[in-house]
Amino acid sequence: MPELPEVEVVRAGLDSLVRGATITGVQIYRDSCVRLTPGGPGEFADAVDGRSIAAVVRRGKFLWMLLDGDASEVALSAHLGMSGQFRVHAGDAPPAHRHCRARFTLTYPGEPQRALTLDFLDQRTFGYLHVEPVTATADAAPGGQGSPATVVPHSVTHIARDVLDEHLDRDHTIAALRTGKRAIKQVLLDQTVVSGIGNIYADEALWSAQVSPTLAAHALSHSSAQDVLDAAYMVMTHALVQGGTSFDALYVNVNGESGYFSRTLQAYGRTGKPCARCGSAIERIVLGGRSTHRCPNCQADPPPLAAPPLDAPPLDAPNLSDVRHAGELGDLRL
């Protein structure tokens, strides 16, 4: 399932391929893939046809193309849901795939020979496209004073900055993670607290920080909250680097089940297998209707006051200085 690292891989791939292109054709194969647009697919197609793509931007799992046009700037927003993919075809495009929900024809001003076909595929149809105005905001994250001005689509204004965002208000995020009666895992999945964390990486971050997913947020210590946030950063960072290395420029694959990161998962999906730290069997519980995986020993609830030493070697954080977020329009190479 696409979470922040996978979406960033898609964003980077799309940005390198479609920036500067003009949308000269739109086909919608499944009307319901267009959402949050009152006029439906017709309005969507009319709004994006003829516009050029200035950049591909992301916050958390929300992705959008900034469109230049003669009217005010708008965004072609996309959410990949559980199974969304973008695929780019150079030259003659094959017939639309069975799961293709929308197809865009792209041309390049001054390069009449150059054209691309951009397909939006989505097997499970939780993903969607829409077109909407962008909004300048000091910071979409609640309480994030002092962050630089940012332009985000209207539908993204309530989404917090993500774990990899250098302007994430760390103190505010830690405080938010320690607020409320909800289990800490449910707070981690709340995209208005901190964005980009999905079910898989929430389990991984909590395993790494040795925090029980069922612990009430208000019972989380300040240092444990720091550990959880740091662990989320590490897990996301390593996934991003692995995803980036396997990325094919003309096949922008975000199918989480392709598993480029699954081999390094320590908790998610490992029910019954030994914990890499202590050997206890990883257990599966249901929390908020979502499957949750934890080590019953080193993620005991309540957590041990003195955490046992880590056997696993510490992770080194790769350099993320070239990961681009909303409002930052530099080049990116993975």
Place this chain on the structure above:
DNA sequence: AGTAGCACCTGATTGC
């Protein structure tokens, strides 16, 4: 205000 629960949807897997 904060929280819980459900709808949305398809394909793979499991159970009978």
Place this chain on the structure above:
DNA sequence: TGCAATCAGGTGCTAC
């Protein structure tokens, strides 16, 4: 073998 039930997931909406 074939059918039915279950499961997976993120987000937005509604209800409490």
